[in-house]
Amino acid sequence: MSALNAWPLLGVAVVVAGFALRRNPVLVVVVAGLVSGVASGMGVGDLLALLGTSFVSNRNLLLFVLTLPVIGLLEHYGLRERAQAWIAGFRRLSLSRLLISYLGLRQLLSMLGLIDIAGHAQTVRPLIAPMSESAAERDTPIYEPTRMRVRAMAAATDNIGRFFGEDVFLAFGAVLLIQGFYERQGIPLEPFAIALWALPTAIAAFAIHAVRLWWFQRRVERAQREVAAQPARGVADAAH
Amino acid sequence: MLRIEHIYWLIGAFLLVAAGMNARSRRWTTAAFWAVLAAPFLFGEMILRANEAGLRWPAQAMGIGVIALGVLAARCGLRMHEESAADRPRRVVSAQRLGNRLFVPALAIPFFTVVLVFGAKYLRWNTTTLIDLSQLTLISLGLACVLALLVALRTTRAPFVESMREGRRLLDALGWAALLPMILATLGSVFAATGVGDAIATIVGAVIPADSRFACLVAFAFGMVAFTIIMGNAFAAFPVMMAGVGLPLLVLQHHANPAALGAIGMLTGYCGTLLTPMAANFNIVPAVLLELPDQYGVIRAQWPTALILLAVNFLLMWAVLFRA
Numbered sequence: 001m002s003a004l005n006a007w008p009l010l011g012v013a014v015v016v017a018g019f020a021l022r023r024n025p026v027l028v029v030v031v032a033g034l035v036s037g038v039a040s041g042m043g044v045g046d047l048l049a050l051l052g053t054s055f056v057s058n059r060n061l062l063l064f065v066l067t068l069p070v071i072g073l074l075e076h077y078g079l080r081e082r083a084q085a086w087i088a089g090f091r092r093l094s095l096s097r098l099l100i101s102y103l104g105l106r107q108l109l110s111m112l113g114l115i116d117i118a119g120h121a122q123t124v125r126p127l128i129a130p131m132s133e134s135a136a137e138r139d140t141p142i143y144e145p146t147r148m149r150v151r152a153m154a155a156a157t158d159n160i161g162r163f164f165g166e167d168v169f170l171a172f173g174a175v176l177l178i179q180g181f182y183e184r185q186g187i188p189l190e191p192f193a194i195a196l197w198a199l200p201t202a203i204a205a206f207a208i209h210a211v212r213l214w215w216f217q218r219r220v221e222r223a224q225r226e227v228a229a230q231p232a233r234g235v236a237d238a239a240h
Numbered sequence: 241m242l243r244i245e246h247i248y249w250l251i252g253a254f255l256l257v258a259a260g261m262n263a264r265s266r267r268w269t270t271a272a273f274w275a276v277l278a279a280p281f282l283f284g285e286m287i288l289r290a291n292e293a294g295l296r297w298p299a300q301a302m303g304i305g306v307i308a309l310g311v312l313a314a315r316c317g318l319r320m321h322e323e324s325a326a327d328r329p330r331r332v333v334s335a336q337r338l339g340n341r342l343f344v345p346a347l348a349i350p351f352f353t354v355v356l357v358f359g360a361k362y363l364r365w366n367t368t369t370l371i372d373l374s375q376l377t378l379i380s381l382g383l384a385c386v387l388a389l390l391v392a393l394r395t396t397r398a399p400f401v402e403s404m405r406e407g408r409r410l411l412d413a414l415g416w417a418a419l420l421p422m423i424l425a426t427l428g429s430v431f432a433a434t435g436v437g438d439a440i441a442t443i444v445g446a447v448i449p450a451d452s453r454f455a456c457l458v459a460f461a462f463g464m465v466a467f468t469i470i471m472g473n474a475f476a477a478f479p480v481m482m483a484g485v486g487l488p489l490l491v492l493q494h495h496a497n498p499a500a501l502g503a504i505g506m507l508t509g510y511c512g513t514l515l516t517p518m519a520a521n522f523n524i525v526p527a528v529l530l531e532l533p534d535q536y537g538v539i540r541a542q543w544p545t546a547l548i549l550l551a552v553n554f555l556l557m558w559a560v561l562f563r564a
Binding site: 005006008009011012015019020023024025026029030033034036037039040042047048049050051052054056057058059060061062063066067068070071073074075076077078079080081082085112113114117120121125129148149152154155158159164167169173174177178180181182185187189190191193194195196197198200205208209 | 244247248250251254255277280281284287288291296298299300301302303304305306307309310311313314328331332333334335336338339340342343345346347349350357376377378381382385386388389392393395396398402403404405406407408409410411416418419420421422423424425426427428429430431432433434435436439440443467470471472473474475476478479480482487491498499500502503504506507510513514518522523525526527529530532533534537538540541542544545548549552553556
């Protein structure tokens, strides 16, 4: 314990404070690296060389840049519009089936690297949220707080589908970040092995959220029945 | 033989093209940002070799370049590429004309990657393989992107220049965010080299019984979630927790499976991302976009999934990490 030099921990403090204060993340990270280097008693020359070699050694993380000309070109020729037309084909599904289908589709597309083909601006606002609302009020009208919960659930479903699909994609930052970290510490790993270990969680995420969506639809239906039974309360709530 | 360095040259060339296009439209900060970033791809191997041989100025110059990137990143804000309204009808028509063929080049990237990964052993010229097998996955991915681009050019009948222009559009839209994983990984290396990891490991070891695998795993999972909630980014939490707890205690002392620890550990952090307003892109922006009265509405909708999944991840790690 006595030999421990705790000063480099200042670097961690810089990261936490910088991110929490919403400063530019790249700048925060560079400053944090410099602070922990200076605090550990490194000379300027050593510190710059360490920063430079560490940066170069992690350059595999930018490999995904090579997918941009392909995806950009396809977007220019209507890839997103095509995906939207495809999702619009789910129109006749019930609320839970619609969102469960979207969850599965979002996970599969992310696993294949098509991460930004869908998203809050691309698909949730123009398609999934309004389609969820109309699926929820097919039989009886829904009142405002329920409508807002349906919208929020559509956005949550997009997040969960994206997060727990993208880690299975090889070129995605997370996989290469993990691989790069171990390689620098002398533990070589195949990116495939890491991506494979993301699969069980991806399946669990689908199962858990699908059950919740099914449950959510029952709650929405119950709320609608209650509103229908006590119309006065519904009106009073809406007035507030 | 095709080596990963050749793929890096391609990335460097593309970054230079993006820099040139930005310079032509007089967007100097962005142009400088991509130009500096091209350096590790064009000269990376030289820098590392020279440093090993004792010649340190190239690595030091790169270090100054990293600082410059930080300063430039703070100056060039993120711009959303505006989807011009006039352009949308053209894309709709094009989408109808090309139909599902548009998906083919996009799906060609994972397809060719997998084919090359499994087929590279058989691609030989006399006795040497055509692809360096030690970096097989990454080279396959790079090659797959090139092949997919050829397919995309054929499908759309677009000239090559157009793919560069559209690639640059996406790159500019990502801006400094494109650099985030790489710069965070760099921080992980710097933290390891400056003793941050050892310091955290010592402190954690003083607080919890480090002999207990279970206690170490609890500290790791809890730390990943807590740091992610504070910073809004699991990528940023990862190098800190790996250097401090994951590597010294779980992998080296208790022989945890490193691939599983990395993958599931990162996904444990993602559960934290679902819980925090700091991850504004995912949790706050959509609440605004969907005109929800409650800005925490999306977090409210997703926290039960996040907590159940967190428990599942923990049990999964406990079940698989320490199998011999």
